[in-house]
Amino acid sequence: xxxxxxxxxxxxxxxxxxxxxxxxxxxxxxxxLLDECNAALDTLEETVEPTWASTIERSLEIAEPLHxxxxxxxxxxxxxxxxxxxxxxxxVHPDVVAFSxxxxxxxxxxxxxxxxxxxxGDTLTEAQQRALADRIHAAELAGxxxxxxxxxxxxERARELSGIQVEFSNHVLDxxxxxxxxxxxxxxxxGVPDSxxxxxxxxxxRANPDADRPATGxxxxxxxxxxxxxxxxxxQHAENRELRKxxxxxxxxxxxxxxxxxxxxxxxxxTLRQQQAEALGYENYAAMSLSRKMATLEGVDALTERLRAxxxxxxxxxxxxxxxxAADHGFDGEIEHHDxxxxxxQLRESRFDFTQxxxxxxxxxxxxxxxxxxxxxxxxxxxxxxxDGEVPVWDDDVQYFRVVDxxxxxxxxxxxxxxxxxxxxRGGAWMNDAQGRWRRGASVDLPIAYLxxxxxxxxxxxxxxxxxxxxxxxxxxxxxxxxxxxxxxxDPDVAGIAGVEWDAVELPSQFMENWCYHEPxxxxxxxxxxxxxxxxxxxxxxxxxxxTFHAGTFMLRQLLYGATDIExxxxxxxxxxxxxxxxMRDVAATTQVMAPVEHDRFLCAFGHIFAGGYAAGYYSYKWxxxxxxxxxxxxxxxxxxxxxxTAEVGRRFRDTVLALGGSRHPSEVYRAFRGRDAEPDALLRxxxxxxxx
Numbered sequence: 270x271x272x273x274x275x276x277x278x279x280x281x282x283x284x285x286x287x288x289x290x291x292x293x294x295x296x297x298x299x300x301x302l303l304d305e306c307n308a309a310l311d312t313l314e315e316t317v318e319p320t321w322a323s324t325i326e327r328s329l330e331i332a333e334p335l336h337x338x339x340x341x342x343x344x345x346x347x348x349x350x351x352x353x354x355x356x357x358x359x360x361v362h363p364d365v366v367a368f369s370x371x372x373x374x375x376x377x378x379x380x381x382x383x384x385x386x387x388x389x390g391d392t393l394t395e396a397q398q399r400a401l402a403d404r405i406h407a408a409e410l411a412g413x414x415x416x417x418x419x420x421x422x423x424x425e426r427a428r429e430l431s432g433i434q435v436e437f438s439n440h441v442l443d444x445x446x447x448x449x450x451x452x453x454x455x456x457x458x459x460g461v462p463d464s465x466x467x468x469x470x471x472x473x474x475r476a477n478p479d480a481d482r483p484a485t486g487x488x489x490x491x492x493x494x495x496x497x498x499x500x501x502x503x504x505q506h507a508e509n510r511e512l513r514k515x516x517x518x519x520x521x522x523x524x525x526x527x528x529x530x531x532x533x534x535x536x537x538x539x540t541l542r543q544q545q546a547e548a549l550g551y552e553n554y555a556a557m558s559l560s561r562k563m564a565t566l567e568g569v570d571a572l573t574e575r576l577r578a579x580x581x582x583x584x585x586x587x588x589x590x591x592x593x594x595a596a597d598h599g600f601d602g603e604i605e606h607h608d609x610x611x612x613x614x615q616l617r618e619s620r621f622d623f624t625q626x627x628x629x630x631x632x633x634x635x636x637x638x639x640x641x642x643x644x645x646x647x648x649x650x651x652x653x654x655x656x657d658g659e660v661p662v663w664d665d666d667v668q669y670f671r672v673v674d675x676x677x678x679x680x681x682x683x684x685x686x687x688x689x690x691x692x693x694x695r696g697g698a699w700m701n702d703a704q705g706r707w708r709r710g711a712s713v714d715l716p717i718a719y720l721x722x723x724x725x726x727x728x729x730x731x732x733x734x735x736x737x738x739x740x741x742x743x744x745x746x747x748x749x750x751x752x753x754x755x756x757x758x759x760d761p762d763v764a765g766i767a768g769v770e771w772d773a774v775e776l777p778s779q780f781m782e783n784w785c786y787h788e789p790x791x792x793x794x795x796x797x798x799x800x801x802x803x804x805x806x807x808x809x810x811x812x813x814x815x816x817t818f819h820a821g822t823f824m825l826r827q828l829l830y831g832a833t834d835i836e837x838x839x840x841x842x843x844x845x846x847x848x849x850x851x852x853m854r855d856v857a858a859t860t861q862v863m864a865p866v867e868h869d870r871f872l873c874a875f876g877h878i879f880a881g882g883y884a885a886g887y888y889s890y891k892w893x894x895x896x897x898x899x900x901x902x903x904x905x906x907x908x909x910x911x912x913x914x915t916a917e918v919g920r921r922f923r924d925t926v927l928a929l930g931g932s933r934h935p936s937e938v939y940r941a942f943r944g945r946d947a948e949p950d951a952l953l954r955x956x957x958x959x960x961x962x
Contacts, residue, residue: 273297273298273301276294276297276298277289277290277294278290278294278295278298278299278338278341278342279294279297279298279301279302279334279338280302280334281337281338283704284660284661284703284704284717285337285341285344285661285703286661287341287345287661287662287663288661288662289661290341290345292351292353292354292356292357293353293357295342295354295357295358295360295361296357296360296361298338299335299338299339299342299361299364299365300361300364302334302335302338303335303361303364303365303368305334306331306332306334306335306368307368307371309331310331310368310371310372310375313327313328313331313375313377313378314375314377314378315377317377317378317381318381319381319382319384319385319388320385321385321393321397323381324378324381324382324385324404325397325400325401325404325760325762328372328378328404329707329761329762331372332372335365335368337704339365340702340703342354342357342358343358344663344701344703344719345663346358347694347695347699347721348663348664348686348690348693348694348695348721349663349664349693349694350442350693350694350695351693355439358435359432359435362431362432362435363428363431363432366427366428366431366432367424367428370411370412370424370427370428373407373408373410373411373412373413374408374411374412374413374420374424375408375413376413378408379405379408379413382401382404382405382408383405385401386401386402386405395932395933396758396759396760396763396932396933397760399762399763399768399931399932399933399934400760400762400763400768403762403763403768403931404762406560406561409549410549410557410560410561411427412424412427412548412549414549415548415549419548422548423545423548426541426544426545427545429541430538430541430542430545433534433537433538433541434538434879434880435880436534437524437531437534437535437538437876437879437880438695438876438880440524440529440530440531440534440873441523441524441531441695441873441874441876441880442695442696443524443529444495444523444524444529444874445494445495445496445523445691445696446691446692447529448494448495448519448523449472449476449492449493449494449495450492450493450494450512450515450516450519451473451490451491451492452469452489452490452491452492452493452512453489453490453491455488455489456509457491457507457509457512458489458491458507459507459508459509460506460507460508461502461503461506461507462502462506462626463486463487464486464626464629464728464734465502465503465506466486466487466489466491467485467486467728467729468498468499468725468728469484469486469489469491469492469493469499470483470484470485470486470489470490470491470492471484471726471728472491472492472493472494472499472691473489473490473491473492475692476492493516494691495516495519495520495523496689496691496696496723497689497696497697497723498689498723498724498725499689499691500516500520501610502625503516504516504517504607504610504611505610505611505613505614505625506611506614507611510607510608510611513607513608513611514605514607516607517606517607518607518866518868521606521865521866521868521869521870521871522868522869522870522873523870523873523874524870524873524874525870525873530873531872531873531874531879532870532873534879535849535872535873535879536843536844536848536849537843538879539554539837539838539841539843539849540843540844542554542838542884543843545557553838553839553840554838554839554884554885555835555838555839555885556839557885558838558884558885558886559885561770561771562770562771562772562886562889563770563772563773563892563934563935563936564772564888564892566835566839569831569835569888569892570835572888572891572892572895572949573828573831573832573835573888573891575949575960576824576828576891576952576953576958577825577828577859577860578960579821579824579953579958579959579960580820580821580822580824580825580828580958581821581825581860581862582821583820583821583822583958584819584821584822584824584825584861584862585821585862586821587819587821587822587862588604588822588862588863590616591604591609591612591613591616592604594612594615594616594619595608595612598615600612605866606863606865606866609863613819617815617818617819620815620818621811621814621815621818622811623808623811623812623815625736625737627808628736628737628804628808628812629734629735629736630734630797630798630799631795631796631797631798631803631804631808632734632735632736632737632739632740632794632795633731633732633733633734633735633796633798634687634724634732634733634734634735635732636794636795636796637735637740637743637794637795638685639794640790640791640793640794640795641743641744641747641794643793643794644784644790644793644794645747645751647912647915647916647919648915648916648918648919648920648922648923649751649755649919649920649922649923649927650674650675650916650919650920650923651672651673651674651675651680651755652672652673652674653670653671653672653673654670654671654672654673655668655669655670656669656670656671656682657669659671660682660684662684663686664686664690666686666687666688666726667684667685667686668684668685668687669682669683669684669685670682670683670685672754672755679715680715680754680755681706681715681716681717681718681753681754681755682715682716682717682718682754683717683718683719683720683750683754684703684717684718684719684720685720685722686719686720686721686722687722687724687733687743688722688723688724688725688726688727688733689723689724689725689726690726694721694723696723697723697876698721698722698723698742698743698745698746699719699721699746699749700718700719700720700721700746700747700749700750700753700778701718701719701721702716702717702718702719702753702765702766702767703717703718703719704716704717705753705761705764705765705767706756706758706759706761706764706765707759707760707761707764708759708760713759714761716753716754716756716764716765717754718749718750718753718754720746720747720750721746722739722742722743722746724739724742724743725739731798732798734798737785737812740785740794741782741785744781744782744784744785745778745779745781745782746778747778747781748777748778748779748780748781748782749766749774749777749778751777751781751927752765752766752769752774752777752926752927752930753765753766755923755927755928756927756928756929756930757928757929758928758929758930758931758932760932762931763930763931763932764930764931764932765930765931766930766931767930767931768930768931768932769930769931769935770931770934770935771882771883771886771889772886772888772889772892772893773889773892773893773896773935773939774889774893775889775890775892775893775894775897776893776896776897776900776926776935776939777897777926777927778897779890779893779894779897779898780897780900780901780922780926782897783897783898783901783955786812786813786816787909788806788809789910791804791809791812792804792806792809816956817956817957820956820957820958821958822862824956824958825860825861825862826861827890827891828860828891829853829856829857829860829861830875830877830887831887831888831890831891832856832860832888833852833853833856833872834878834883834884834885834886834887834888835885835887835888836852836855836856837849837852837878838878838884838885839885849872850869850870850872853865853869853871853872891952894952895947895949895951895952896935896939896947898951898952898954898955899943899947899948899951899952900922900926900939900942900943900947901955902948902951902954903918903922903942903943904918904919921942922942925938925939925941925942926938926939926942929941
């Protein structure tokens with residue numbers, strides 16, 4: 270084993286050396302860093318004074334080496350998962366959690382922070398005051414005010430909770446990897462587009478490297494997995510109804526049986542969260558969670574009801590449309606869940622006269638990136654520069670880019686990991702920080718982001734061809750990245766997305782999605798992979814017309830997830846007569862026009878709330894979408910075809926929403942951009958859903 274000096278995770282500066290990090294490096298580096306951090310905290314507790322340097326700056330300095338190393342390990346766990354890495358992570362995870370809790374529960378540090386606030390707090394900058402208040406509140410939520418016995422119990426529950434959440438996530442990844450459907454009869458892939466058959470053949474070939482011959486899209490064999498780029502088109506296109514049912518049932522029952530069953534973990538997570546909240550004096554976990562957000566429980570319920578009431582009647586009409594369309598096209602029977610995607614896709618294509626397969630050749634990833642970067646340059650005044658080879662990466666498909674301002678100075682950077690790798694990468698898409706902005710004297714650590722998607726990888730010599738959904742997802746995650754990268758705040762606690770109330774975090778990401786429906790932007794990021802022609806205007810118009818297709822149904826689906834989350838964390842009693850699945854079914858009775866199948870176990874794979882940061886916060890997608898819809902209306906009012914006006918509003922958006930991060934309350938930041946609060950019905954206008962009378 271290498272010495273600590275040679276260990277790439279030990280006290281590294283800058284970005285991780287992903288080319289050198291192995292699972293064997295994790296435990297020695299982290300244990301050494303934990304020893305050093307605990308010793309440094311001992312000293313701080315003995316010497317801390319109520320000054321900014323002694324409390325905030327010294328705390329950041331102590332935690333930074335551990336934060337960098339643990340962040341790199343956590344990132345690799347998401348994008349390069351392996352049994353060895355899991356074991357290494359699990360070996361040190363309890364001790365990392367224990368140190369985090371010890372730091373948060375430090376009474377001497379807490380007293381110094383409170384004294385700092387009460388004595389000279391009003392002389393600090395607004396950003397410093399926000400950072401200080403957040404540190405104090407975080408300490409209180411960590412149990413700093415509890416007596417010794419209560420704090421010990423709180424700490425033990427926190428350790429258990431953190432470990433269970435990792436286990437939950439691993440179960441979902443393993444369950445997704447463990448299921449596949451191999452097909453050899455061409456009749457079983459009837460209706461599936463050629464490009465998707467090629468993907469299925471490629472997936473089979475990668476799983477069977479010793480086969481006599483590689484699979485082909487035309488002849489098979491084909492492997493369908495539960496990865497979204499594989500599963501979704503099968504449910505939308507496969508004519509074999511029984512196979513669609515098999516794939517659908519596998520999807521909604523992931524991680525709900527056998528050794529990977531998350532059912533017992535769900536109740537345990539909810540129980541522990543409730544106990545933690547009660548220990549801190551909150552009625553329930555939702556109240557505790559919302560104490561760090563913009564919304565109140567009453568506000569969440571009111572927005573949910575406003576959107577539900579406006580969406581329910583349209584959603585009922587949309588389901589009736591599907592049933593009538595299917596009957597008109599020869600379907601004789603009751604529409605079930607595994608039929609919805611298949612018939613909705615055909616109805617959509619019939620109504621708007623285009624298919625997703627028609628669109629994909631126009632969206633090769635390299636061209637989409639060029640168009641996205643051109644938009645960012647046009648409205649925000651920054652240039653994205655390819656920088657492959659400048660930093661180590663964890664996979665050959667990962668790209669690196671620098672962000673350059675109008676003076677030619679590099680102000681940020683980001684990694685892009687664009688493709689699905691079911692064997693070692695979790696599903697979904699996300700942005701995370703590799704490094705936050707931090708001014709240290711005369712030097713500044715520049716913000717660096719991880720942007721991770723799960724698009725279709727290149728097939729053969731053709732580049733990755735994106736669905737329109739993939740394009741929207743890329744714009745969404747890039748919006749998160751922009752808020753992280755374009756911050757001008759120097760205090761790392763409130764720079765970029767740090768310190769931003771969780772229900773405002775989705776504002777920049779959802780705002781960016783709107784540009785996918787702006788004609789010059791969308792056509793500018795297209796080039797047909799074979800002909801080089803841009804997207805025809807008539808296709809663009811059809812895309813725009815289809816944007817609000819079945820908007821009521823899709824709105825209700827998000828409300829189902831958000832309302833279930835709130836019910837579980839505000840009004841559900843773990844261990845009682847009702848199960849979490851009963852709660853979801855009860856919510857579905859008022860938010861869905863088609864009841865979930867009896868065996869639906871979606872909650873067992875709902876990592877957002879059981880393994881991520883959205884517990885009692887999934888409503889945030891809709892809360893922030895109100896802000897993003899209203900924000901985009903500012904550009905519409907200025908004139909989207911007026912480049913100077915668009916750039917002026919874009920610069921204001923950059924200088925407020927993207928630049929100020931968590932240094933001010935989101936309401937203040939939004940008013941600085943818009944001149945007023947957001948209009949709640951902006952979201953309904955966006956989707957042509959009239960407010961309920």
